[in-house]
Amino acid sequence: MNNLVMAYLGDAVYELYVRNYLINKGICKVKDLQKEAVKYVSAQAQADILNRLIDINFLSESEIDVIKRGRNAHSHQNKSTDIITYKKSTGFECLIGYLYKEDRFRLEEVMEEVLK
Numbered sequence: 219m220n221n222l223v224m225a226y227l228g229d230a231v232y233e234l235y236v237r238n239y240l241i242n243k244g245i246c247k248v249k250d251l252q253k254e255a256v257k258y259v260s261a262q263a264q265a266d267i268l269n270r271l272i273d274i275n276f277l278s279e280s281e282i283d284v285i286k287r288g289r290n291a292h293s294h295q296n297k298s299t300d301i302i303t304y305k306k307s308t309g310f311e312c313l314i315g316y317l318y319k320e321d322r323f324r325l326e327e328v329m330e331e332v333l334k
Contacts, residue, residue, distance in 0.1 A: 219319070221291040225308050228315030231325075233259055239333045258333075261299040264307035267332050276331055281313055288312020
């Protein structure tokens, strides 16, 4: 699957996990849900999460390869963030999409680490 398509899928999967997590925390107002979700789903937040996962050696070499392919895919940069942050967030979304398609158990492990 094309890396940008994988990132597109990963974006949706990740958003669903975050929304479910926040609802399960008991947040009931949509305004509050949106405010909290941004802490996880913005490009900067995703880049920070990716950096943390790498720093704690949580990801396998094959997962790092998926991230690199997603990060290096040619895409249109979002004007609200710098190119490095944008590419890291795209790499993170690519990983989530890949894991959704290939290894749901590992996806659960990654999301548990991300959302703790």
